[in-house]
Amino acid sequence: MTGDRIALAVHDHGGDGPPLLLLHGAGRTLADWAAVAPRLTGRHRVLAVDLRGHGLSPAGPWSLSRVAEDIEGVLDEYGLPDALPVGHSLGGMIAVRYALDHPEVTPGAANLDGFGWGRPDQYVGLDPAVVAERLVRVRESVRDGLRGGPLPVDGLQNLLARERALSGELGIPYELLEKALLRSVRHTPDGRLESRPLRDDMRAVLAEIDSLDLFDLFARMDRPLLLGRALRPTPPAPGREWFDELTRAYGMGLARDLTALAARRTHVRVVGIDGTHAMLLENPGAVAAAVLAFAAEALTDPASVPFRYALPEPEE
DSSP states (O other), X not given: OBTTBOOOOEEEEEOSSSXXXXXXXXXXXXXXXXXXXXXXXXXXXXXXXXXXXXXXXXXXXXXXXXXXXXXXXXXXHTTOTTOEEEEETHHHHHHHHHHHHOTTTOOOEEEESXXXXXXXXXXXXXXXHHHHHHHHHHHHHHXXXXXXXXXXXXXXXXXXXXXXXXXXXXXXXXXHHHHHHHHTEEEOTTSOEEESSOHXXXXXXXXXXXXXXXXXXXXXXXXXXXXXXXXXOXXXXXXXXXXXHHHHHHHHHHHHHHHHHHHHOTTEEEEEESSOTTHHHHOHHHHHHHHHHHHHHHTTOTTOOOOOOOOOOOOO
């Protein structure tokens, strides 16, 4: 570590061509890209990283500016300062912010389903005041449910069982989920198992997400920007009908607002990807196809606009 910069864990997937840097979501690791990255290396040099405090990377105080320094360090080390950042969820938000902060070398950014919880007025058909109250409840629930830290004796087995159930629910190969989970677990100096990121680190991550005005960031981008959105909601669960109503309303608002943004900003490409928020694991082929198509344009002739993706019209 130099100053606030942390030497991140990197998976160099190899490949030949314009470089891509893959960034994972909050609480996840670079293992989420395991099925996507091989589909990119035929046309690109591909690196993936564990963000600070995640996976095999060291922890440290969490802020977007510090994360940007970490990323800059990786790209300098590999001699790839002009890599196109491609991120999922939190990683997508970071990709856009990084591109804005490094306009002289970064050719654009790709954000795959990194939209946070948005503004209350983006929830179609719901009273913004009601949405604001529900979002407080959502954020409290997320923070209360953070699991990072020491695991009980049977903790790893329970986590793996949960991943196996998720595999059946979403149709994701269990091996991908297992690999991703195990990268988030490490032995502590006293021999116990610990799940990462730790709770305090995740609280800091969530605070950073809540502080962002994402549509302001999108509007400020003056280079090619890919915005991909999951077309399928997370499967409903008994007892959380209010949450499912919230996510449906936000999905319609995102479709509306992203389509309007793309109409105003000719360098913005919007694509719907067949999958839930877990798209990297569910449908890696569709994710890779969207990234390859976007990169072919953004890295070849950013001034040209030969096509634009479009989301389906929001349902009323």
